[in-house]
Amino acid sequence: MSTNELKGWKEIPIGGVIVEAGNSARYETGGWRTFRPLMDGQLCKNCLFCWIYCPDSAIEVEDGKVKGINLRYCKGCGICARECPAKAIQMIEEAKVSAGE
C-alpha cells in the first residue's frame, strides 16, 4: 500500500476496529511463492484433500470439484502436492513458470 492511500485519523473507525470482514482477500500473498502448484485436471479425482489441507484458502472448489488454485493467495507451500493421493499436483519453480509465461 503506498503512503498516499493511507487515511487520516478522522477518516477511520475508532478503536482500531476493522469493519470490513474478510478484507484481507484484497491483500495478495501470491508474491511469496517460489514454487507454483500445477494441477493436472486429468489426474485429479476431486478427493478435495488439497482443499481441506490448504493453509491459504487458495484451492477453489465448486460443486465438490476442484476448479483451480487461486494464485493471488497461494504461497507455494506444496502441501497440496504432497497430500494429493492421485499425484495430480506438481510443484514447479516459480521462476521457470514465469519465464514461460
Added chain:
Amino acid sequence: MATLKELSKREELLAGGHRLCAGCGASIVVRQILLAAGRNVVVSCATGCLEVSTSIYPYTSWRVPFIHSAFENSAATVCGVEAMYQSLKRRGKLPVDEEIKFIAFGGDGGTYDIGLQSLSGGLERGHDFLYVCYDNGAYMNTGIQRSSSTPLGADTTTSPVGKVIPGKQQYRKDLTDIVEAHHIPYLAQASPHNWKDLTHKVEKALSIKGPKFLNVIAPCHRGWRAGVNQTIELARLAVETCFWPLYEVEDGKLTINYKPREKKPIIEWIKLQGRFSHLLKPENEHILRRLQEGIDAKWESLLRREGEK
C-alpha cells in the same frame, strides 16, 4: 458428520490474504474448525502467530466477529463476550432465533503457560464456549522459545542444544489432563490431518452447552525445522507414533478415536525434524529413550482408562 464435499459447499470463513507462513499448521486447523462451526460464531484469539497474521490493520481475514485483546486472556475475553450474549438474550435485546457460539483460540504459549489461569477460570465458571489450543510446541511468534508444551529434548532458542545441555530437559505438560480435571462436559485432542475427526469434534463440542476444550496439534515447520510441505505429514506421524493421541472425554467417558494398527516408534517422527537432530547422536540416546517412555506411558494409561467400565 459432514463429508469433504459437503464441507466444501460451506462458506470459507478465513479469507485468503492472511500472512501466516506458507505451510502453516495453525491456519489449516482454523479453516477446518470454522468450516465445521459455521458463521454464527464469535471468535477470540490470544496474541500469537494466528492473531498477528490474520488481522494486520486495515486487513482482517476473519469473516466472523473476532476479538483479540491480549496474550493470556483469550478465555476470559470470550467469557466476557458470552456473558454479554447471555445478558442481552435474557433482556430480549438480541434476535430470539439467532443462536451464537463462542470459540477462543490460543497457541500453546497462550494456553499451557501464560493463559492457563484464564482458561481454568473460564472452564470452572461454566461459560458456554469452546476453547481451542493450536499446539505447535513452542513460542513460535516470538522466535521459537520453549513453552511447557515443548517436547523433551527439543532444540528451541531458549532451550538450545549447547555444549553441556542437549535441548529441553523436561517432559511437556499434559494440558489435556489438566483440563479434564475441571470436569467439563467435553474435551478432546485432534489433528488437522484427520479432518473428519477434527470437524466432527468441533460439531459435537458446539452442540453441547457449557465449556468445551480441544487440543489440536498444529505443526510449525519453521520451529520444528522440517519441510514447508510436511505439515500434514508431521501431524499424521504425531498421531501414528502416539505422541499425539486422538481421544475425547465426554461426560467423563474416555474414547480413543484412533488406534494405529502398528504404533510407530517416536524416532519416525523425530528424524523429520531439525529440532531433534541431536537426539540421533549416540550420546543422546537416553533422551530419546526417555521420550519414548513418556509417550508409551501416556498411551498405556489411555488404553487402560478406555477399558475401564
Added chain:
Amino acid sequence: MGKPVAMTGNIAVANAMRQINPDVCAAYPITPSTEVMQQFASFVADGKVDTELVTAESEHSAMSACIGAAAAGGRVMTATSANGLALMWEMLYIASGNRLPIVMTVVNRALSAPINIHGDHSDGMGARDSGWIQIYSENAQEAYDNLIQAVVIGQHRDVRLPVMVGMDGFIISHSIENLELLSDQEVKDFIGEYLPLYPLLNIKQPVTYGPLDLQDYYSEHKRQQAEAMKLAKPVILKVAQDFAALSGRKYGFFETYRLDDAEMAILTLGSSAGTARFVIDRAREQGVKVGLIKLRVFRPFPMKELQAALGHLKALAVMDRCDSFGAAGGPVFSEVRSALYDLSPHPAVVNYIYGLGGRDLGIAHIEQVIRDLQEIRQTGCIRELLTYLTVRE
C-alpha cells in the same frame, strides 16, 4: 429530592450499580473495594438486577471479561483497588485503546510493597496515562453521583472511553455517612439506553477488534484517543449540568472554596478536602486569605480551567496522596505546576506528599501548609519545593 440514607461509600456505589443495572459485571475481590461487588452479588442473587455477573479468577481476567463484554455490545461495570488495578494494567490500555466505555469504581489504596490496605492515590495515579477518564470523589455522595455521571460520560458518542471513579479506601469506602440517592427511575432515565458501537454480537456485520496495528496506523488510533479525551471535557460539564438539574448537586472539573479573593490556596483531591475546608475557615477568621480547590477530574486534565481559577494566587500548595519517585514532585503537583507555567506572573507552587498508606492528615498538618504559604507570600521565596508532610523524620 430523595430522603437521606446512611451508607458507606462502598454500599452507595453498589446501589448506584443496582440502579444502573449494567448488562455485565466482571470482578474479583480486593480490599477495600470487595464490598462493592459483594453487595452487588447480593442484588444479583436477590433478582434486584438482571446483570450477568462474572466472578473472575483474577483482576486481569475480570478486566479482560469486561473488555470482551463491552466489545460484544452492552453496558459493563466493575470495581477494584490497588494491586487489583495494577494487575489489570495491561488491560486498562486495551479497554481504552478499543474505545470501550467500561465504568469502574476504584477504591483507592496504596500499592505494595510493603503491603498496605489503606487509602492513598498510588493506584489511580499510576493509571493516569492509561487512557481512562479519571474522576475522584470526596465522600460517599460524590462517589455515588460520579459513578452515575461516569456511565453517561463514557458512553457519549464523542467520547467512547472507559471511566474510573475513585474514592479513598476506608476513609470513604467504609465510613457511614448520610447521602441522598436518586430514585431508580431517575437513574434509569438519566443514563438512557446503551447504544453499542461495532458490537461483536451483530453477526450479520462481523467486525474485528484488536488487530495488529503497525507504523502505518497506530499513531492515527492514538490521535483519536487524544481527541476523545479533549471532547470529553464539554461532555463532562454537560452531564454535570444535567445531573445538577436532576439532583441539585453541582459538579465541574473541580470545586473551589473561598478561592475568589484568596491570595493563597490548597489544592486537594479526594477525601482530604473536608479537613482543608475546616482549617481554611479558621485561618480566614484570622484574616488569612487562603482558599481551597478540590480537583475532581484528573483525566482529561482541565489545564485551561485551572489557569483561569488559580492565576490570581500568589502561592499554591498542591497536595499529593501519592509519590512519583524521582520526579519533581507528586503527579498532581507536576501537572498543576506545568499548567500554571504559561501565566505571567504565576503563583509560586509547592508540593506536599501526605497520607500514604492511609496515614491521617490532621488539622495541624494543614495549618503547617498554610504557614508555609504565608511565608512564601511574604518573602517571595520557596524554602522547600517538596515536603513530606505526614511522615516521621
